[in-house]
Amino acid sequence: MTAKNKEPYQQAYYPPVPTRWVKYMRTSLVWQFVRFWVINFKILKLMLKSGH
Amino acid sequence: MARIVILGAGISGHTVARYLSLWLGKEHRVTVVSPKPKWNWIPSNVWVGCGEMTVDQVTFELAPVYRKAGIEFLQARALSLHPEGDGTRARPFVRVEYTEAARLGQTEDLEYDYLVNATGPKLNFAGTPGLGPEGGHTVSVCTPEHALQANTQLQQCIKEMKKGERRRFVVGTGHGMCTCQGAAFEYIYNVDHALRQAGVRELADIVWISNEYELGDFGMGGVHITRGGYVTNGKVFAESLMVERGISWITRAAVTKIEPGKLHYETLDGAFHELDYDFAMLIPPFAGVGLKAFDKAGADITGEVFAPNGFMKVDADYQPKAFEEWNKKDWPKTYESPKYKNVFAVGIAFAPPHPISKVMKSPSGTQISPTPPRTGMPSAAIGKTVAANIRDLVKGKITAPVYTASMAEMGAACLASTGSDIFKGTAATMTVYPVVPDYETYPEYGRDMALTFGEIGLAGHWMKWILHYVFMYQAQLRPGWSILPD
Numbered sequence: 001m002t003a004k005n006k007e008p009y010q011q012a013y014y015p016p017v018p019t020r021w022v023k024y025m026r027t028s029l030v031w032q033f034v035r036f037w038v039i040n041f042k043i044l045k046l047m048l049k050s051g052h
Numbered sequence: 053m054a055r056i057v058i059l060g061a062g063i064s065g066h067t068v069a070r071y072l073s074l075w076l077g078k079e080h081r082v083t084v085v086s087p088k089p090k091w092n093w094i095p096s097n098v099w100v101g102c103g104e105m106t107v108d109q110v111t112f113e114l115a116p117v118y119r120k121a122g123i124e125f126l127q128a129r130a131l132s133l134h135p136e137g138d139g140t141r142a143r144p145f146v147r148v149e150y151t152e153a154a155r156l157g158q159t160e161d162l163e164y165d166y167l168v169n170a171t172g173p174k175l176n177f178a179g180t181p182g183l184g185p186e187g188g189h190t191v192s193v194c195t196p197e198h199a200l201q202a203n204t205q206l207q208q209c210i211k212e213m214k215k216g217e218r219r220r221f222v223v224g225t226g227h228g229m230c231t232c233q234g235a236a237f238e239y240i241y242n243v244d245h246a247l248r249q250a251g252v253r254e255l256a257d258i259v260w261i262s263n264e265y266e267l268g269d270f271g272m273g274g275v276h277i278t279r280g281g282y283v284t285n286g287k288v289f290a291e292s293l294m295v296e297r298g299i300s301w302i303t304r305a306a307v308t309k310i311e312p313g314k315l316h317y318e319t320l321d322g323a324f325h326e327l328d329y330d331f332a333m334l335i336p337p338f339a340g341v342g343l344k345a346f347d348k349a350g351a352d353i354t355g356e357v358f359a360p361n362g363f364m365k366v367d368a369d370y371q372p373k374a375f376e377e378w379n380k381k382d383w384p385k386t387y388e389s390p391k392y393k394n395v396f397a398v399g400i401a402f403a404p405p406h407p408i409s410k411v412m413k414s415p416s417g418t419q420i421s422p423t424p425p426r427t428g429m430p431s432a433a434i435g436k437t438v439a440a441n442i443r444d445l446v447k448g449k450i451t452a453p454v455y456t457a458s459m460a461e462m463g464a465a466c467l468a469s470t471g472s473d474i475f476k477g478t479a480a481t482m483t484v485y486p487v488v489p490d491y492e493t494y495p496e497y498g499r500d501m502a503l504t505f506g507e508i509g510l511a512g513h514w515m516k517w518i519l520h521y522v523f524m525y526q527a528q529l530r531p532g533w534s535i536l537p538d
Contacts, residue, residue, distance in 0.1 A: 011300060015291035026478055026509040036511040039481050043465045046483050046503045047537060050433065050462035 054080045054446045057146055057164040059130045059343075061086035061114055063094065063428050064399025065170025066527060067435030067538060068442075073121040074534055075443045082122075083162060087129035087151045089113060091527055092196055095428060095467075096520050098235060100199035101333070102206060102242040104472045107196040110520075117528050127152035130171065130341075131159070133357065135392040136348035144394070166442050169364050169397040170435065173338035176227075182310030183226045183336055189312050190226060190332040193239055202333055206246065209331050213252035219330040221247075222315065224261035226334030228306025228420040231271045233262050234427070236335050237290070238468040243333075244297045245471030253298075259327065260294065260301040261317065261334075263420050265412060267291050267301055271422035273409045275484050276497040277506045283497070286482075289506060293470070293480070302327070304412070306420040307334060322415040338400065338423070340364070356391060363403035365390060370403070375410045380460035380490045382406065386453035387438050393452070394445075396438045399431040408488055429464045430487055432538035433457045460488040463503055467516040470508060479512030481505075 007013075018026075025031050056072055058065050061084050072082045090111040099105040118125040128148040135144045145163040150156060175194050177184030185191050191202035209219045223240040225233060240260055247253040260267070268274050268286030275286040294301050304320035315327050315334075340362020344354045358364050368384040382405040389395040397403075404424045412421040426434075437457035444450045463485030470478045483505055489498025497504075526533045 012295045015288060015295045017292060017295055027476055029475070029510070032510040032514070035507070035509055036514055039507070039511055039515065042503070042505060043483060046463040046465060046485055049485060049500075049503060051457075 054165040055083065055163065056080065056166040056168065056442060056446070057083045057085065057162050058168045058170055059085050059146065060170035060172055060399075060401065061088075061091055062170060062172045062399060062431075064172070064401070064431040064435040065168065066091055067432045068168050068170060068398060068439045069118070069123055070121065070527075070529060070533070071436055071439035072442060073123050075439070076446060078122045080446055081124065083124040083126065083164075084114070084118060085126045085128050085130055085146075085148050085162070086114065087127065089115065089127050089152070091117075093520060093523055093527070094194075095516070097193045097196055097199040098238045098242055098469060099472060100196055101191075101193040101202040101239055102246045102472075103203045104242070107200055110196050112524070112528055121529055126150070126160075126162075128160070130343055132344040132346060133167070133395070134161075134346050135167070135357070135389075135395055138346070138348060138350060144392070165394060166445070167395045168438060168442070169343070169395070169401045170399050171341045171343065171401045173400045174341045174362065175336045176339045177336045179337040179339075180227045180307055180310060182315075183307070183334060189310050190334045192336065193235060193333060194335070205331055206243065210247065210250045210252055213247075213255045214250070216255070218255050218257065220257040220259065220328060222259045222261055222327060222329040222332040222334070224302075224334060225263050225422075226307045226310070227337040228263050228318075228418055229423050230263055230335050230337050231423045231425045232335045232338070233264060233270050233422060234425065234466055234468055236260075236262070236333065237270070238470070239333055240299060241293070241297060241468075241470035242472065244299065245473075245477075258297075258299045259329075260299055261305050261307065261315075261327070262301075262303055263306055263422055264303050265320075265409070265421065266303055267294065269409055269422060271407070271409055271425040272484065272487060273489060273498075275482070275499065275504060275506070276501070277504055278501055279506075283501065286506065293508065304420055306414070306418050308418075310334075318414055318416070318418055318420070320412055320414050320420050340401065340403075357389065359403035361403065364395075364397035364401055366397050366402045368403065368405040370405055373406070378406060380458070380486075380488060380492065383458050383460045383488055385456035385458045386441060387434055387457070388441075388453055396442070398434045398438050400426045402426075402434075424488075426459075427464050427466060429538070430457075430459055430462060433462055436538055458488075460486050460490050462486055467512055467519065469513060469516050472513065472517070474514075474517075475510070477513035478508050478510055479516050480508045481512040481515065
């Protein structure tokens with residue numbers, strides 16, 4: 001039985017889709033613990049520049 | 053003793069009130085007028101809308117908090133401003149009508165030395181026939197009560213889907229000129245998450261519909277971020293998340309009419325369409341709450357004090373100009389009324405000079421482009437700045453406002469939940485600096501690329517969850533509240 005071709009040129013055809021590794025890292029407790037502090041630091045810099 | 057009257061107890065108005073009470077103490081009189089008895093942490097309404105939080109978790113009674121802080125609280129709605137007094141008195145006043153049961157319908161005139169208009173938006177569901185949960189056919193997450201009703205409908209859909217029935221969910225904006233796309237963006241992913249957790253996602257068709265030219269606009273003209281070795285427009289990331297979650301999208305759309313089970317929309321190319329739905333959460337367009345203003349002789353000066361959309365004019369440049377001439381200097385800095393130096397407007401209540409996203413119209417003249425967002429962080433920053441100016445004016449340290457908070461000179465951080473769970477939840481964290489693009493300082497992308505970023509992950513969810521409790525703690529003026537960030 002021949003495989004069906006995926007319909008091209010549709011809306012969902014073009015945007016990037018995360019790999020399994022990227023999706024895993026989004027909920028990796030160790031990595032997200034690191035990102036938690038990095039994001040908070042970036043937001044702190046933003047607030048300081050904004051004069052808050 | 054000075055009397056400062058603050059109309060509205062939302063994020064911005066409540067910020068003004070708490071800082072003025074801290075800085076002025078009981079020597080001066082701070083009065084807050086709000087038609088609702090409770091404060092609401094609006095960013096968490098999305099979670100009420102999908103059953104993750106209760107109404108009690110996102111609200112608290114204002115009266116006891118204000119009583120403790122020495123702030124006079126009147127549960128009433130403002131009707132009209134009389135900034136020149138009237139025939140019987142020279143002192144300016146605002147006329148209010150009580151909404152509390154004991155004095156329902158009674159009016160009172162509140163004289164003031166300083167007035168802060170923090171009335172926020174009127175949720176203009178009437179802007180689109182059939183829109184909204186009160187008399188319309190769609191749900192909303194704009195208030196806790198609406199969000200609760202949205203969740204009731206969502207759970208009903210899930211119940212029917214568990215019997216094998218298919219359902220179509222439509223989420224987005226309910227008018228061609230809406231703002232607040234971010235709230236709808238958050239909600240669509242939380243609906244997706246709720247359906248997956250219930251095991252019925254494959255029976256759902258989820259569609260996004262908005263007035264943005266492209267996904268990721270959010271009413272601020274979109275954003276560029278550096279990621280994976282490229283500077284990429286937020287459109288790419290927004291579309292990526294839609295595809296990842298199996299959600300289709302319609303942009304450049306103005307919803308024009310909603311009937312039970314069917315919504316009508318016009319697109320920028322001038323075509324007219326229909327979309328069937330079973331569940332629709334559509335953000336309404338915003339307008340000012342409808343305050344009137346009268347001069348000393350009683351003549352109606354509403355058009356001089358307020359813009360046609362009902363928001364209050366402040367120190368912005370309201371001269372009509374083409375997109376190519378929009379400039380950061382158009383945006384207000386002190387939020388002082390140009391006509392009345394002791395009147396300010398903060399948060400969503402001030403009239404922006406123009407949108408941030410370029411105005412786009414269909415061939416029939418329908419505007420299909422977002423109006424500018426005023427999110428939580430800028431709203432609180434504006435409130436605190438106005439409070440600082442009023443403090444120093446009251447104490448005689450300054451004769452005109454000196455502290456500024458232009459949206460073209462401040463950043464904003466947004467945490468958009470994409471599914472709540474302590475170990476499996478995620479949120480999209482996005483920061484922009486500045487909110488209003490500044491092409492003079494940042495010629496290429498209008499923003500500081502070192503402070504403009506976005507990422508999705510569990511860390512963002514933890515932050516949104518923690519900040520919910522932090523901001524609820526701060527707003528209730530618990531010990532140490534003033535050292536917490538706004």
